[in-house]
Amino acid sequence: MAHSTLCYELVHQARQRVSRLQNASSRQRALNSIIDAVGCMFIGAASATKPFGLTEPSNNGIAVVIGRSTRAGPSHAALLNGYHAHFLDFDDSLYPAQSHPTAVILPALLAAVSIKEVDAGVFFDALAVGFEFQGLLGELCAQRFYDDGWWTTALLGAPAAALAVAHVLGYTAEVSAHATALAIASSFGMKGCFGSSAKALGVGLSARAGFEAALLAQSGHTGPLGILEDARGPLALRNVNVASGPDYGRDSLFLDAPGPTYKLYPVCTAAHATIDALRQIREDGVTPEEVENITVRVNKYVVSCLTFARPNNREEAQFSLPFSVASVMARGTVGLAELDGDFINSEQLRRWFSKISIVEDPSVGIGSTSEGSGQEAAVVEVYTPRGRHEKRVDHAKGQTLNPLSPQDLEEKYLSLVSAAFSSDVAKDTLTTLKCLIDSTNVEKTLGTLVV
Amino acid sequence: MAHSTLCYELVHQARQRVSRLQNASSRQRALNSIIDAVGCMFIGAASATKPFGLTEPSNNGIAVVIGRSTRAGPSHAALLNGYHAHFLDFDDSLYPAQSHPTAVILPALLAAVSIKEVDAGVFFDALAVGFEFQGLLGELCAQRFYDDGWWTTALLGAPAAALAVAHVLGYTAEVSAHATALAIASSFGMKGCFGSSAKALGVGLSARAGFEAALLAQSGHTGPLGILEDARGPLALRNVNVASGPDYGRDSLFLDAPGPTYKLYPVCTAAHATIDALRQIREDGVTPEEVENITVRVNKYVVSCLTFARPNNREEAQFSLPFSVASVMARGTVGLAELDGDFINSEQLRRWFSKISIVEDPSVGIGSTSEGSGQEAAVVEVYTPRGRHEKRVDHAKGQTLNPLSPQDLEEKYLSLVSAAFSSDVAKDTLTTLKCLIDSTNVEKTLGTLVV
Known part of the structure; x- marks a missing residue:
């Protein structure tokens, strides 16, 4: 009976498809996502300077916390690594799931390898599963969820992480299904x-939820298999x-x-297409000094994501289109240095706000997320005494x-x-990560990614 | 700005109202809820015989786990005590919130007192807050949530637990609001x-979420105060x-x-009104041997809660009206002994199922949850060769x-x-609990509730 549920079917399909389709090029792609997420964890670990509030004695530590010198218990490590991976909201996305997948799945896997030794083959397969x-669950519901206001990274990430952990730890399909249901x-x-x-913390909580669901299911706790x-x-x-249902035939x-992406x-x-367009206009020779007004045309989706007209802090600035526009005009880009409270609240930046108009324009195209093209096209118009400079960007750099x-x-x-530690640490750990794909003991390799 | 949010207002009102209205009789009522929940934790700790899956070294233990000999880290203790409190779904409810409040709030408070010494006055006030x-949040949304299919114990319990913890730990109103928002x-x-x-585990996860949200907020993490x-x-x-909004004037x-309740x-x-009615019919002299058919008339709400027509295990039996009816006929009651897999799947019990009809009847009244009367009235009709025996129960024993x-x-x-440990342990711990109301060090008093 359990086998007839949608939850079980999705688990079955995901496992089957990976064992059938996984190949060397998939593993190379998985490595890209791992490198990107680990870089984000390093800078997140260094940037998250507030005390975490939840502490755990370090003598409890068997699981690596990337960028930290002490280990933590597996559940706590999943929470910390997930929090750090998403701290700057700088980690990868998967459009069909409208989610940041690696920031949730990888921390759960890091916790899992602290309790079972596995090689890179199993580890990369687990990430792919x-x-x-x-992706499959995303095809079923992600677009609707996200459009309505649900946050798909947390909703879909936890069961995906649970299944990945179940794969690394060698659980049966039945236990794996209960893990995802839990x-x-x-x-x-x-x-x-x-x-x-709450956003970055939510990634950590989802990573932990996924990790713990897998272990609970293996201990005999039953998930509501018919929950979907x-x-x-x-x-x-x-x-x-x-x-x-999702398309199992792809x-x-x-x-x-x-x-x-x-x-x-x-x-x-x-905000990325807008940033790319503005940077191109600047490269074309338009100088900030001569800019009188800027109009950004984006569709409803972009407007619904970027809700802060006048941000007060980093988290708000990351969801503010005027901030990104002003930052490119004032500094030429939007990088780590611009996510600084002093800059965000600076007079220099705020002067730009009155020159920026955001216009919701249905004619600015919406891509097909199932093909991995985003919905974030932008048409930027910059007015100077010399005239109007327009640039349209359909696919920001980094889109598939x-x-x-x-x-x-x-x-x-x-x-x-390098920004958080040193260029030596950066180079050494990148070398380590690139060797991960041939590792016979993933945990041992990852264990060097501390500082 | 923060102060104008609904989340902040609810926190403010809850704190204000308790400081204004709390009195000795409220504390006595709080003690009743604590006694009921601790009893449930004891039997839960003894009944939860599956390995928990998530382990934590005992040298990490500063927080009491009721009914266990080893302590745990505060977060883990909140998870375990909450899981045990709701393991048998036998803990108290608050109708205006459509929730089991104590099973979530108390475990979070037990974790909190492991990191700060408080007396009974602060502890009981925190439970009341x-x-x-x-209750206030419940007035806003609980009925709608619950009717639609959301589980209010988990949804509303976590922020209530966060606020209770913030109270015990002496956090400001501002930090308390961020804690509830997180x-x-x-x-x-x-x-x-x-x-x-997933239901009992969900109570533990909510207790932990509440506890951790409070500590995170105190560490400077901000919740989305406008989330409501x-x-x-x-x-x-x-x-x-x-x-x-809710009625702040009550x-x-x-x-x-x-x-x-x-x-x-x-x-x-x-299922309780049905059980009471059937037990009364049996007390009136109707014997199981002469029963030919049983018809139970209940409203839509009851039908929507009790979805398992033919339960296979304890968790399903707890949400099966035919199970409760058959159990009263076969054993005279529905107690701990009846929640046994062998009995649930016994031929003796299953023979009764064909004699039981459940009829959805809109004329069976629906009470007002704000007055604490439930929606769970039942009209039970038992047919024997001697004729028809009918009993209506509007308010099951235990309702307010x-x-x-x-x-x-x-x-x-x-x-x-006694069922789990011994009558000596039962009597001794009850004596301890009754003294809790005058305790000058709650943690020390609670520390004796282990085995």
Whole structure:
């Protein structure tokens, strides 16, 4: 009976598909996502300077916390690594799931390898299984969830992480299904947390929820396997009709196509096309001094993501389109240095706000998320005494239709880790990460990623 | 600005109202809820025989786990005590919040007193503040949430627990508001988990979420204070209109009126009126041998809660009306002994199922939850060769309009703890609990409630 549930079917399909389709190129792609997420964890660990509040004696530490010198208990490590991975909201995304997958799945896997020794093959497969489950579940509900205001990273990430952990730890399909059901039953997430600590903390909580759900299921705790089709389950309660399931017939892994997108700027992806367009206009020779007005045309989706007109702090600035525009005009880009309270509240930046108009324009195209193109196109018009300068960007750099090269990703990694630690640490840990793909003991390799 | 949010206002009102209205009789009522929950924790700790899956070294233990010999880290203790408190679904309820409040709030408070020494006055006030917040938030949304299929114990319990912890630890109103906002942002809960381990585990997860949210807020992490009125917050996303706020003018604490309800039987409250009615019919002289058919008339609400027609295990039996009816006919009651897999699947019990009809009858009244009367009335008709025997029960024993006496509660406590441990442990720990109200060091007093 259990086998007829949607939850079980998704688990079965994700596991089957990965074992059938996984290959060397998928593993290379998985490595890209790991490198990107580990870079974010390093800078997150260094940037999260507030005391964490929840402490755990270090003598309890068997699991690595990237960028920290002391280890932690596995559950706590999953929480910390997830929090750090998403601290700057700079980690990868998977459009079909409208989620940041690696920031949740990888911390759960780091916790899992602290309790079982595995090689890179198992580890990378597990990441792919998590991606696959998140993509399939995403096809079922992610767009509707996200549009309505639910936060899919937390909602879909926890069960994906649970399944990935179950894979690394060698659990049966039955236990794996219970693990995902337990994680679904305890998953949460609403976009109202954007702009507060609750977003990054939510990634850590989801990573921990996924890790713990797997261990609980293996201990005999049963998940509500019928939760996905239940009238009191997460889909019906969020008005998703489960009659049309995901497409099990697609002939690639989500990890491969569309694959994750990566960020060049540490702000919401919805602002990236605007940033790229403005930077191009500046490269074309328009100087900040001569700019009189800026109009940014974006669609409804972008407007709904970027809700802070006048941000007061980093978290709000990351979801503010005027902030990104003003930052490019004042500093030429939006990087780590710009996510600084003093700059965000500076007179220099605020002077720009009165010159910026954001216009919701339905004619600015909306891409197909299933093909991995985002909905974040932008048309930027800059007015100077010399006239009007317009630039349209459909796919920001980092989107799958305008991808970062492996070199771009390595540069991003090196700049993140160098900013927080040193260029030696950055180079050494990148070398280690690139060797991960051939590791016979993942935990031992990862154990060097501390400082 | 922060102060104008609904979240902040609810926190403010709950704190104010308790400081204004709390008195000796409220504390006595709080003690009743503590005794009931601790009894449930004892039997839960003894009944939860599966390995927990998540382990923590005992050298990490500073927080008491009721009914266990080793302590645990505070977060883990909150998780375990909450899981045990709700393991049998036998703990108290508060109708205006459609929730089990004590099972979530008390475990969070037990964790809190492990990191700060407090006396009974502060401790009982904190429980009342948690109740008050949960009642106020409940007035805003609980009925709608619960009817739609959301699980209010998890959704409303976590922020109530966060506020109670903030009270015990002496946090400011501002930090307390951030704590509740963080807990709301990470709260979850859907009734689809009824009938699986996910329900009791969910109570533990909510207790931990509440405890951790308080500590995170005190460390400077900010919650999304506007989350309750946010269009992407938990109320709008669940179709609750916040225009009509809760009634801040009511002249009693929720703890006092309507106050919590207590359970005489370890199954969903929705089955209790039916059980009472059937037991009365048996007391009137109708013997099981002569019963030909039984018809139970209940309203839609009861039907929606009790979804398992033919339960296979304890969790399903607790949400099965035929099970409760058959159990009373076969054994005279529904107690701990009846929640046994062998009995649930016995031929003796299953023979009764064909004789039982459940009829949804809108004319069976629905009470007003704000007055603490439930919606769980039942009309039971038993047919024998001698004729028809009908009994209507509007308020099952344990409801606030048909309350358990302090003696009833003590008997329940003694039977629970005796069943798991011994009558000496039961008597001794009850004596300790009754002294709690005058304790100058709550943690020290609670520390004796281990075995």
